[in-house]
Structure formats: structure tokens, C-alpha cells
Amino acid sequence: MPRSPTRLGRPEWFSNPLVAFVFTLVVTGGVGYVSVRLVGGPLPGTVYDLSYPMLGPTDAVVAATRATVLLTLVVPVTAAVWSTAWVTDRSVGWRPLAALWVGLFGLVAGTVAVSPFVPALVPVALLALVAVPFVLWWASDFDRTAMGASLGGTGAVAVLLFLGVILAGLAVGEGFLLVATAVDGANVSGAAADFESVPEVREDLFTSACAAGRNRSRASLGTCRFRFWNYDHEAALVDFLARNGARCPYDRRVGSSFVARHDGSYYRVTCRRTVD
Known part of the structure; x- marks a missing residue:
């Protein structure tokens, strides 16, 4: 006998935290890959060319690297929040979802700002990133499904951020x-x-x-x-x-x-x- 759909037409098995985790992990990771391919290719050179006359080569490389990592990760952060809302039928409300987006993007932006110069802070930032869903679980009405979904999306964003920081360090350190x-x-x-x-x-x-x-x-x-x-x-x-x-x-x-x-x-x- 097929399971009944949720109120917005999702199959009921999406309420399983593990299924929600895998779904948001795959969606966020896939969207992040596409974002890297489409945005990460032409963007660094464009930002460098625009900022070179004002900043010079060193600061132009730093600006291009930061802008690329930041703008590339805006899309998967948004995908992580959207997929969490989709899986949970938006039952958690818009405020926790908005807090999830602000928390993830704020940590991404902070990490991008300091990572080329203070690499030791990167592990701390990644731990803080993964801690965002736990904070929302404690402070709001995140249930087990929303928790699993947000952890999947956050995990994918953390992996993408870690890879972005590595690439940023390589780019900034070339000279x-x-x-x-x-x-x-x-x-x-x-x-x-x-x-x-x-x-x-x-x-x-x-x-x-x-x-x-x-x-x-x-x-x-x-x-x-x-x-x-x-x-x-x-x-x-x-x-x-x-x-x-x-x-x-x-x-x-x-x-x-x-x-x-x-x-x-x-x-x-x-x-x-x-x-x-």
C-alpha cells in the first residue's frame, strides 16, 4: 500500500531524517558543483581585470579569489535552505529558515574574509557552520526531519567551503x-x-x-x-x-x-x- 503524500504532495517517506539528510546533501552538492562550473570559471578573471587598475595585482588577486568563493557559495547556501523547506513542507516556518540562510552565509562570508590570512580559523569556522542546525534545533521548532535536512545541506556547504578555502589559498599564494x-x-x-x-x-x-x-x-x-x-x-x-x-x-x-x-x-x- 503506497504511503500517503504530505500536505504539499511530498511522499511521506521524506519525513525520515536520513532520507531528508541524503536529499539535501545531494541537491546542495549538485547545485554547488554547477555553480562552481558556471560562476567559478569566468568570474575570477573578470573581477581581477576590474580591480587591477585600482588595487594592483596582489590585492586584485585577493579580491578576485574572495568574490569567486563568496558568489559561488551563495547558490548552494540558498539550495540548502530551499531543499530543507521543500522536504519539511515549510512546516518549520520562515523565520528558522531565514536564520539558517543568514547563519550559513554569514559564516561563509566570515571564513572567506579571513581564510587567506588566518588559515587556523578555518576548522573553527567549519565546526561553527555545522553547529548552525543544532542551534536552530535548540532555539526553534526544528523537528527531526528538519534537523536531518539542514544537516545534509550544511554538510555539503561545509565541504564546498573547505575546498574553496584550499583553492583560495593556492591562488593567493602564487605571486x-x-x-x-x-x-x-x-x-x-x-x-x-x-x-x-x-x-x-x-x-x-x-x-x-x-x-x-x-x-x-x-x-x-x-x-x-x-x-x-x-x-x-x-x-x-x-x-x-x-x-x-x-x-x-x-x-x-x-x-x-x-x-x-x-x-x-x-x-x-x-x-x-x-x-x-
């Missing part, structure tokens, strides 16, 4: 390389740039980086590489690159380049991301 490669002056046509307006950058690139022991072999090959992240003279560097038609790209491709002169030699200068 940039300013590369100067020697070229034959006979092949240079037109005026070459110089480093007179950015003496600090010139010092770091050709003296501190190129003459350092670990880069001496590269110097002998005519290539100097200066790795930077949160560089003290980053604004001057960005302005110098922009005046010569170059910039630091978000992805790992080599950015646009220009020819500059230093100490009687000519170099092709470019900026790029690095992972090593």
Missing part, C-alpha cells in the same frame, strides 16, 4: 614574477623604456634579484627574475608597466612585454603569475 630577458640591441627598433622613474624596481630586479646567489646562473644567461607579492613599490611598478603597455595577467600566461634599457643593455620586460 608574480617580473622578468627581464636580455635581447640584442641591434634588433631593437624605436625608443626603449628606462627605469629612471622607478629606481626601487630597477634595484630589486637587476641588483637584489639578478645578482643574488640563487639567481647568479640566470644573470649569466641574461635573465633576471624578481618574485613579488605585496610588494612595497607595487603601485609604482604597475604604473611603470602601464605606461609601457604591459600589465600583470591573472592567469599563468606570459603578459604583454616591452623593451627597456639598463646599464647599456636591452631587456624584454614582462610580468606573469607563478606557481613555483
Whole structure:
């Protein structure tokens, strides 16, 4: 004999806490995967391009990473609350559901804000995330079905947040390389740039980086590489690159380049991301 449906047409077996847990876990996880594929692909580069002129490469990467994780997780957080409401026939009322959404999204936003700089707080944030349904169970009319459903959605959000934090840490920690490669002056046509307006950058690139022991072999090959992240003279560097038609790209491709002169030699200068 088939079980009777609930008041909104759900089969009665949805009232089983384990079924509710699995349902919201699968729905939230599936929606999160689609959100990552659709939003997480083009968004970082777009945010980076918009914020680069104002923030410079380092802060633009941080802004792009945070915006991507945050906006990507808005969708599964909403899916977790919606699936909880669907399974329970909205019998728990809109206030606990609103509190569930605010609690989950607030913890996600807080974690995204601090995770690249205070990674030790991430486990605490994940525990707090999972604790939200228990708080609502204690403070409101969450029954066993609503508890199971909210735990399933919250668990999926916690996994997605953990993966997002890992990816954010990898993205934020990559850094940039300013590369100067020697070229034959006979092949240079037109005026070459110089480093007179950015003496600090010139010092770091050709003296501190190129003459350092670990880069001496590269110097002998005519290539100097200066790795930077949160560089003290980053604004001057960005302005110098922009005046010569170059910039630091978000992805790992080599950015646009220009020819500059230093100490009687000519170099092709470019900026790029690095992972090593």
C-alpha cells in the first residue's frame, strides 16, 4: 500500500531524517558543483581585470579569489535552505529558515574574509557552520526531519567551503614574477623604456634579484627574475608597466612585454603569475 503524500504532495517517506539528510546533501552538492562550473570559471578573471587598475595585482588577486568563493557559495547556501523547506513542507516556518540562510552565509562570508590570512580559523569556522542546525534545533521548532535536512545541506556547504578555502589559498599564494630577458640591441627598433622613474624596481630586479646567489646562473644567461607579492613599490611598478603597455595577467600566461634599457643593455620586460 503506497504511503500517503504530505500536505504539499511530498511522499511521506521524506519525513525520515536520513532520507531528508541524503536529499539535501545531494541537491546542495549538485547545485554547488554547477555553480562552481558556471560562476567559478569566468568570474575570477573578470573581477581581477576590474580591480587591477585600482588595487594592483596582489590585492586584485585577493579580491578576485574572495568574490569567486563568496558568489559561488551563495547558490548552494540558498539550495540548502530551499531543499530543507521543500522536504519539511515549510512546516518549520520562515523565520528558522531565514536564520539558517543568514547563519550559513554569514559564516561563509566570515571564513572567506579571513581564510587567506588566518588559515587556523578555518576548522573553527567549519565546526561553527555545522553547529548552525543544532542551534536552530535548540532555539526553534526544528523537528527531526528538519534537523536531518539542514544537516545534509550544511554538510555539503561545509565541504564546498573547505575546498574553496584550499583553492583560495593556492591562488593567493602564487605571486608574480617580473622578468627581464636580455635581447640584442641591434634588433631593437624605436625608443626603449628606462627605469629612471622607478629606481626601487630597477634595484630589486637587476641588483637584489639578478645578482643574488640563487639567481647568479640566470644573470649569466641574461635573465633576471624578481618574485613579488605585496610588494612595497607595487603601485609604482604597475604604473611603470602601464605606461609601457604591459600589465600583470591573472592567469599563468606570459603578459604583454616591452623593451627597456639598463646599464647599456636591452631587456624584454614582462610580468606573469607563478606557481613555483
